[in-house]
Amino acid sequence: MTLKILNIEGCKLPLLFNMRNKMRKLTIKELNRPSLEEFKKTEKIGLVIILDNIRSLNNIGSVFRTSDAFLVEKVFLCGISTPPPHPEIHKTALGAEDSVEWEYCTSPMDAISRLSEEGWTIVGIEQVEKSIMLGEFIPDKGKKYALILGNEVKGVMQEAIDQCDFCLEIPQQGTKHSLNISVSAGIVIWHFYSRMME
């Protein structure tokens, strides 16, 4: 090993240092992911996602893939949100549409009223008056949260917002008005997962 390094022409000390401390990429086997059967039995975090009329199948697929990674209990596909199976959802979800539990509801209001009655805290992901900035919010590990993500253009419908316990907002300082749904979902699901697993 040392001989090999010394043989490299023009070898500099930083390279020598880095090669000695080489960070090897993990193989898929080493990642030790659960099988579909193991995953189904794994305890999930107290988090469900309500998709309020999401148009893009790419966004839906991405929400499934993120929900699989962070142990989301269930995804509610509402209104125009296309449920699996669908080749376009599969292209992004890569099979996570089979591992994550889901249900279709004609309206997000159906999912909201049922979850509300079952004691879930309903949270809109939206830029509203009195919204709480995501970085300032610490989830209560004793509670269960249902997060509503809204349509690509219209956002979360006002009727749904009116039934929320509160809204979370991802603070943004750019020229654009919002983030992609799949990115917003990733950020908020990670926020809940990382704090609920602490």
Add this chain to the structure above:
Amino acid sequence: MTLKILNIEGCKLPLLFNMRNKMRKLTIKELNRPSLEEFKKTEKIGLVIILDNIRSLNNIGSVFRTSDAFLVEKVFLCGISTPPPHPEIHKTALGAEDSVEWEYCTSPMDAISRLSEEGWTIVGIEQVEKSIMLGEFIPDKGKKYALILGNEVKGVMQEAIDQCDFCLEIPQQGTKHSLNISVSAGIVIWHFYSRMME
């Protein structure tokens, strides 16, 4: 207003409560986003993104949109990563490809060696031996970070990993091996932004 509420058939107290505390969605004007000119002058956070051979134009567009929202200083598009302008990038970036500074490099190694010489801390976003879990990492506000995001299939190239100061890993517990690039980018950029702005 009160009369209207009382007239709703089967009206329940929670509805009454919610309507009284209605959270109004903010208008685009109320979001008070900067113009392109104002944004260009806004101080950015000490963060650049190196895209190592990203194939999907959707992922590239999404990285631009997220970088706009969280004040990323620059995006380096390397190897097969297509630079703007491109209609497919625009479809996802929605103009953020004009607000965020960018540069094309033939190889990510060019960007890495230059940034390294300029004193940037080079960070691979990858699952490697000795990687640091994202939730455990707090960025040093006095430092500047260059994050490398790798190809959709191959991840960050080992040659680039070898030049990293360290690697950050987004812990995942699902059946899939990784998250979408655009979601990973969203989570790590948000992690740096929210902690560097604290």
